[in-house]
Amino acid sequence: MTVDFDRLVLDDVTRVFERRRALSHVSLTCEAGEIFGLLGPNGAGKSTLLSIVATLLSPSAGTVRYGDHTVAQAGPLLRARIGLLGHDLYLYPELSARENLTFFAHLYAVEDVTTRVGQALERANLADRADDPVFGYSRGMRQRLALERALLHDPRLLLLDEPFTGLDDASTHALLDRLREFRAGGRIIVLATHDLDVADGIVDRVGILRNGRLLDAGRGGESLRARYRAALLAAAPAGGGGRPA
Amino acid sequence: MFFRTALLVMRKDLTVEVRSREILYTTLFFAVSCILVFAFAFVKEGEVLGDAAAGILWIAISFAGTLALGRTFERERHAETLRALMLAPVERSAIYVGKLLGILLLLFAAELVLVPLVALLFSAALFSRPVLLVGLLAAGTLGFAAVGTLFAAMLVRARSRDVLLPVLLYPITIPVIIAGVRGTALLLQPNVDQAMVVMWLSLLFAFDVVFLTLSLWTFEPLMTD
Structure with missing residues (x-):
């Protein structure tokens, strides 16, 4: 049995860690076939x-509702x-890399594990290093492998937290192409980043978080950097801290 | 699916351990050092003080277990892989069982060295009733590891986890250690009171059932937050 959904809805979500309020009354909706950019400075509550x-x-x-579930x-x-x-x-x-992917493939009950793992290694451009221990990989190689681990079971909802960290230009463009491919395939993608330049060309809608509050959630279009600065500056007198990028 | 997941997690833990051999070696080194120090203190001219061998064996097992528990979950914390396990579409209690099986195998491997060493250094007749000894060790180790695995997983994000683990673990597992020590001490007597050994063994099984049930029941809610 599987569940499917084409919408993610957060309704008035608050999260408190002891006395610290990490998220405060956040409401947003992400639809299938779109990339939702979650932006904000460090400590804003994205993770x-x-x-x-x-x-x-x-x-x-x-x-939090995943369709009807x-x-x-x-x-x-x-x-x-x-x-x-x-x-x-x-x-x-x-x-x-092969052992990592095989372990997670079994954990997710992926069918035809050997083939799927082989394809994932090819996509990560790690086929020739597949049997080397991961501790010897560069950050970029590990990042590519981690992405394939996250995609191994063909998820409906893909959550990415700073996915461009450690990637070179070629890998960044390859990842952007994959995200477009996923969007075209009708998946829901939530991309948390503070790399506005990379996010600018790909997100369909954005939510700007600061101090756990959602300042702005709406469609992309205008310059992301200008919008981000405007949102943070508008909130500055009330919240304080967190300089715009 | 439950046992498949548990075996998968256990196999992964053992593969990682075979590659690094970190936990087995450090655990064994620590436990053997502990036994040697006690041997110098309690064995005088070939004479052993009372039932010291039984107590020292269980002290070594519990110290080694605490070390192994801490290191096993430190590994999962290092690359945040525990979150990846929690994210998997499997019953989280199956992950608990997998981690528990991995710890148990490591501790049983350590006991294969520790028991003959204690028997040798303390001239203890530990092998006079091998079935009862194996029963006591298996049941005692299971009870200790069942609670320890739960606490070590719970504390994985706590800043002072290395201090908190023994502080929480030893008071809770005192009944297991007492039953293990008393049962093993009886095995060292010239005339073994088998009925009493079985009583301590039954007590250990009862603790195991209670601790395992509570751990399986509480693992998912505790790990979600």
Whole structure:
């Protein structure tokens, strides 16, 4: 049995860590076939929001709906449709690229594991280093491998936290092409980044977070950098801190 | 699917350990050092103090277990791979069982060295009732590792996890250690009171059932936050 959904809805989501409010009354919607850019300075709450959407954290208040489903109803079935590329890469350094991918493929009950892993290694351009331990890889190689790990089970919802970290120009463009391909395939993509130049050409809608509050959520179009600065400056008297990029 | 996932996680942990051999070597080194120090203290001119061998064996197992538990989850924390496991579409309690099986195999491997060493250094007749000894070790190690795996997973993000793990673990597992020590001490007597050994063994099984049930029940909610 699988669950499917074409919309992600966060409704008034708040997350509190002891006395610190990491997210405050965040509401947003992401549709299938679009890339939602989640922008904001360090500590704005982007990773917390992605962790909640990925089901790794529970919201302190508010709800997250995946189409008609919630985590409480669908649990593991829902997680089978989510791919997360975190700021940390979720790879075992002692294992080779092939072993890492094979382990996660089995964990996600992927069919025809050998073929899928072989294809993923080709896409990551790591076929010739597939049996080397990951600890010997460069950051860029590990980043490419981590992306393939996140995509191995063909997720419906793809969550990316600073996915361009450590990638060279060629790898960045390859990743952007893959994201466009995923968008065309009707997936929901949430891209958290503070690299406005890279995000500018690819996101369809943006949400700007600062101090856990969503300042702006709407369609792309105008210069992302101008919009980002405007949103942060507009909020500056109320919140303070967090210089615009 | 539950046991398949548990075996998958266990196999992954063992593969990582075979590559690094870090936990087995450090655990063994620590436990053997511990036994040697006690041997110098408690063995005088070939005479051993009371039931010291049983206590020292279980102290070495529990210290080694604490070290192994901490290191196993430190590995998962290092690359945040525990989050990747939590994200997988499997029952999270299956991941707990997989981690527990990995720890158990490591501790059993350590016990293969520790038990003969204690028997040798303390002239202890540990092998007089091998089935009962294996039963006590298996049940005691399971009870200790069941609670330890849960606590080590819970504390993986705590800043002072290395201090907190023994502080939380030892008070909770005191009944397991007492039952293990008393049962093993009985095996060292010239006339083994088998009924009493079985009583301690039954007590250990009861602890195992309680601790395993509680751990399986609480792992998912504890790991979600």
